[in-house]
Amino acid sequence: xxxxxKDDINNLLECWKKATDNVLIQDExxxxxxxxxxxxxxxxxIEKENRKKRTDEILEFLKESGFNPEGSRVLDIGCxxxxxxxxxxxxxxxxxxxxxxxxMLNRLKDAVKEESLSIxxxxxxxWTADIDLxxxxxxxxxxxxxxxxxIRDVExxxxxxxxxxxxxYYSNFLRRDEDRAYREIRSSILGExxxxxxxxxxxxxxxxxxxxxxxxxxxxxxxxxxELTWKEAADRAIEFIGRGRDFDNEIKKRIMDYYKNxxxxxxxxxESDVYTGMMVWKVNGR
Numbered sequence: 001x002x003x004x005x006k007d008d009i010n011n012l013l014e015c016w017k018k019a020t021d022n023v024l025i026q027d028e029x030x031x032x033x034x035x036x037x038x039x040x041x042x043x044x045x046i047e048k049e050n051r052k053k054r055t056d057e058i059l060e061f062l063k064e065s066g067f068n069p070e071g072s073r074v075l076d077i078g079c080x081x082x083x084x085x086x087x088x089x090x091x092x093x094x095x096x097x098x099x100x101x102x103x104m105l106n107r108l109k110d111a112v113k114e115e116s117l118s119i120x121x122x123x124x125x126x127w128t129a130d131i132d133l134x135x136x137x138x139x140x141x142x143x144x145x146x147x148x149x150x151i152r153d154v155e156x157x158x159x160x161x162x163x164x165x166x167x168x169y170y171s172n173f174l175r176r177d178e179d180r181a182y183r184e185i186r187s188s189i190l191g192e193x194x195x196x197x198x199x200x201x202x203x204x205x206x207x208x209x210x211x212x213x214x215x216x217x218x219x220x221x222x223x224x225x226x227e228l229t230w231k232e233a234a235d236r237a238i239e240f241i242g243r244g245r246d247f248d249n250e251i252k253k254r255i256m257d258y259y260k261n262x263x264x265x266x267x268x269x270x271e272s273d274v275y276t277g278m279m280v281w282k283v284n285g286r
Contacts, residue, residue, distance in 0.1 A: 078148025170199030
């Protein structure tokens with residue numbers, strides 16, 4: 001690798017780190033707690049039809065990339081309630097599903113039992129996972145990290161690739177406009193700027209490109225709609241906007257009051273304009 005390319009990669013990684021320093025929850029305990037709470041009604045938060053459509057798009061993309069699930073070993077990092085683990089298992093893959101959230105994994109375990117599937121389920125943080133101790137290194141035909149905060153930096157990304165002997169799949173936001181309530185809470189209650197854009201797919205894609213890989217990339221656009229009780233919506237906002245910090249009772253009350261006033265029938269309705277990117281690449285395909 002030439003000096004210029006090394007400089008390009010180093011500058012990219014420095015930029016990647018600065019872009020994520022203040023965005024993600026950095027503590028494993030807080031992360032697990034956040035997703036445990038989300039797991040209670042996660043299945044109702046995103047429209048089932050849209051969720052199935054996205055899953056079908058991913059499976060088709062994997063097929064186009066030459067992946068055949070029958071008899072393949074798959075590692076699903078940040079598997080959640082099994083959005084991809086379950087259909088891949090049904091298609092004949094030997095799936096290992098890993099997540100930091102016991103709540104999400106309980107939903108997956110219920111589905112596995114109900115549908116009589118065989119999925120190896122592991123409660124573990126990817127941030128501190130020892131892939132050699134777990135026996136993951138270079139063991140899987142496909143490693144998945146789909147829309148998960150488990151991949152927060154280049155170290156997590158490299159660890160993901162180290163587990164694959166063939167293909168990797170990664171997806172993240174390209175852009176997601178915050179809901180109106182989040183923008184107004186940040187502005188009027190917290191005196192902060194709104195987080196209107198995300199670029200979670202850009203840095204991994206550029207890192208792969210500069211490193212000599214040839215990822216296949218797809219960009220999709222959708223609208224995410226949710227309906228929650230005003231209290232559920234307020235609790236979600238406090239958890240999400242307050243991730244990594246602790247709001248005092250006065251701030252929490254002002255957020256609760258905001259949602260109560262914005263939900264005359266007791267239901268808060270939100271809509272987000274979302275662009276996501278997904279890519280597949282061969283780990284030995286430079």
